[in-house]
Amino acid sequence: MSSLMVNEADNKFTWVIKDFSSLQSEAIISDRFLIGGYKWHLLVYPKRTHTNCLILGVATFESLPLREHAKFSVKLVNQISEKSSILREVKKWRVDLEVPLFGVLKLITFTQLHSKDNGFLVNDELEIVGEVDILQAIEGSQEAAQPKKRRKMDDYGTGSSDLHKETRVGNETVDVNGFQVSTSQVASVRCIFEKHPDFASKVRSNNQHLKSSYINVLLGLIETLCQLPEKLSDDDLDEASAAVSYLTQVGFKVDWLEEKLEEVREKKTKVYTGKAQLQHMEEEFKVLNKKCLELKDLVEKQNADVTAANVALSFSDVV
Template identity: 45%
Template sequence: MGSEEVGNKFTWVIKNFSTLQYEKIYSDPFVIGGCKWHLLAYPKGNKFNNCLSLYLVVDDSRALPCGWRRYAQFSLTLINQLTEKLSQRGEKQNWFNQRNLGSGFTSLIPLSNLHAKNAGYLVNGEVKIVVEINDLEVIGKLDVSEESEEANQPLKKIKLDDNDAVSIDSLNEISLVKESIDVNGFQVLPSQVESVRRIFEKHPEIAVGFQVKNQHLRKTFMNFLVNVIETLCQSLQELSNEDLVEVDIALTYLKDAGFKVDWLEKKLDQVKEKKEKEQSGLSSVARLGTIEEELQKLKHMVLDLEAQLQKEKAKVLAARAPFSFKDVVY
């Protein structure tokens, strides 16, 4: 794979794209606006559709200070190497934080279009992707000093200093520390105590490889883990395909930090399968609704026919009824 970083743009060249055997691949880290990022792609698509999925992801979030946040307006473009006008471009804006490390597009382009002969997206086995970040707001320290980023930097950027970050986030953090309870060496909120204890009860070795000593970071990662589990506990109607991709990204970061989350990856696969079945069954659900509507119409027709039948019976009985003595006399 190759890459090129210029100003507020980064170009990722993926070689031998057609023969890649990986479910997901990562670009080299790059720096834009003093912040480190990387790209994440699903070259074979995902279980929900046969499309190229592509995301912009914060790189090495463990090194960022507690309370960090980034707001970015960005675009991801699959370059058409024959005709630039046919390039597939998606634009997005997003707040990145410890709970939301990545953002992008689940269905940038159908894989059939990408691999089509002479389509221009796959040339000499290579795919080119360009990310461009135009507006960036950073709360907390930059990954790289601004001096090293001055050259070729047209990026419109707002940087809030540490005091600003403290005024917004750290007061909340301080209040949370006072209310925290220690569970297996992690400071957690009272509302999370039962959940965290349950995690360690079922998976006692989950944090054996997690070597971070800073209590703020330990709490952040544990909160992150709990949020991932809570996300998987949502109903299928609430869970979007993007949510499941973000969980996938989150699990990668937890693994990189030293957590043993293979059991969560299996649960994620199960949820993906259920989501796939739900989506494939939507047509059946719609058909059920149509059948129910038709059945209701038939029931109304039956009731109308029964009412007409009773009226006709009454007329027949009235016509057949003999005169009474009083009718004859009078």
């Protein structure tokens, strides 16, 4: 059970989650709230299998104008000592706001959270307060002038028109199994439906804007998983995991994506540990190679000494 209080005038909110330790859901989603003229909601992931951190996700349902960005400040309240509260912040230029998942924040380790003396869980209640600031981009700002570019998805195939029953809508979007997607996304979405026909069968929303956003989250997640494991940070993987939970909460069956995410995570670990071992072996090789070269020099010198000594004396040398 949770309660959300919003002060729209001050752009602030307070979210209290009760009976936190007994929560069984993979993700807890707050009510939607209006701040800065835009709708938001929060997601907390109380039970994680891959990390020992409490994760907070921030989602929005509307696109900010091109030249605006949002700063989302969140504080995990220490109910015993205010100065021990934990503050986190995420700020993004919202040029590409098709994806509703705004950001993912690591708040605290579960060990610290559940410690009785730390003051973050009092009477099994968790309190999160925050503030949203909508800011204008500065004219000529490099960050505004160069918004983040998204890598294009690979073409996953064309699929069967009988299976998908597509209807072209204007010149920009296509209806694929009830989802309005851009023409550039059609091949990818059709391929997903071919390989996982029932993955969207339990999506509850009839709002086409939200459903399109869900598809963008899905494609963005797949795009992340298609990157080289060594290029992905821990934050990237946490955000991908949060996206999986988010899609699950809105009704998608994405267990196959969760498996792929764990596969990528394992590969990243192997790359990380493998590189560390490789570096260690290279350092050992350099030491051994140096010793070999030194030994080779000694062998050659000794061989020269032996050759020089192994010369018979002549008659005149003896006499």
